[in-house]
Amino acid sequence: MAGYGTSQICKLLEKEQSLCPRAYWVKNEFYNYEMPEKPYKWHPNTISGILAKKEYLGHTVNFKTYRKSYKSKKKLDNPEKNQMIFENTHEPIIDIDTWEKVQELRKSKRRPTRTGKTNMFSGVVYCADCGQKLYYCTSKYFESRQDHFVCSTSRKQGTDVCDTHFIRAVVLEQGVLQHLRYVINFVASFEDRFREITGAKHKAEVKKELAAKRRAITKAEKRIAELDRLFKSIYEDKANGTLNESRFKMLADDYEREQEDLRKSIDNLTAEVDRQKEQSENVERFIEKIHKYFDLQELTPTILNDMVQRIYVHAPEKINGKRTQQIDIYYDLVGFLPMSLFQNENRIGSHNATLSRKNIYYRFISRPFGAGFLLTYRRAFAASAENKDRQRRDIAYNEA
């Protein structure tokens, strides 16, 4: 969750003197092998295998391998669709949320830069204009406050295709931390209000609404069955001559149309019930998560990966002569939490929320890294011209 790659985890485990699985088995006499030469040496593939294991969720996975015939000894991997998963057969050692998050993180691989430095925002920040990732740029001559991100499109295809969207890593970090703290503060103080503004209702209310919708679904299903019976009876009437052909056709068409309408409304109601349930569950999970971070002081990769899904960085604009840059934070489970949502909430301090064109994004004002919601800063490159030249040569672009 801290965003380490598999080889970095190997190094950490080696440093902690953790036995690799084979050495562990030998030591505990599960296996009659010889002790490996380097018992603390882990292989990155072992780590990725462990990270992807469904067993740690408390499930049992069967039929993972098969043999071509009983005569052959060679085990073949069974494709996932042929495997059997028995859920919740034992105590999980990792919760599903964390597991899913890890699988997602594993999908976007981050290579450390040539300098060996990494940044937690790599793979998380995107360009708001072209939608591509921002590259992390650093150099061994940089102080950490000089590390920055630029749009990968601008780097590959030039600034006439897309603006650089230059943003310093520290500025990004401060801005995201400020916003995160604002949201945490808000949820801590006004949990119910947060449910309301994110569209999820109180549990009791959701329950009531869901029950009403389920009743409507049952009613529609009953009517469909009734129409089936009616159809059968008019069919019989037609057969024994008590109902003429044109009358039968009219009634049959009516019944059919009504059934069609009912089926459609059942589909809609079911989708609504599912969506509502999911949304309120997500908001509840988000609130639960926030409880872990009530006194958040510092942003760590683990917290960032836990709370934030994506960040979009806009191109800088000049507002009142100041360089201003908009950042949109897309939170895990609840998505954008634009300032407009909290706009009428002046109970929580005073803040300066400027709405942007689309009314969904907000501006983030920060007075020299202080509170507020418009992220303003000036480029502060104190490097001399010569130094800059050297930086340019030494810059290591990280495919974030």
Ligand SMILES: [Zn+2]
């Ligand atoms: Zn771009």
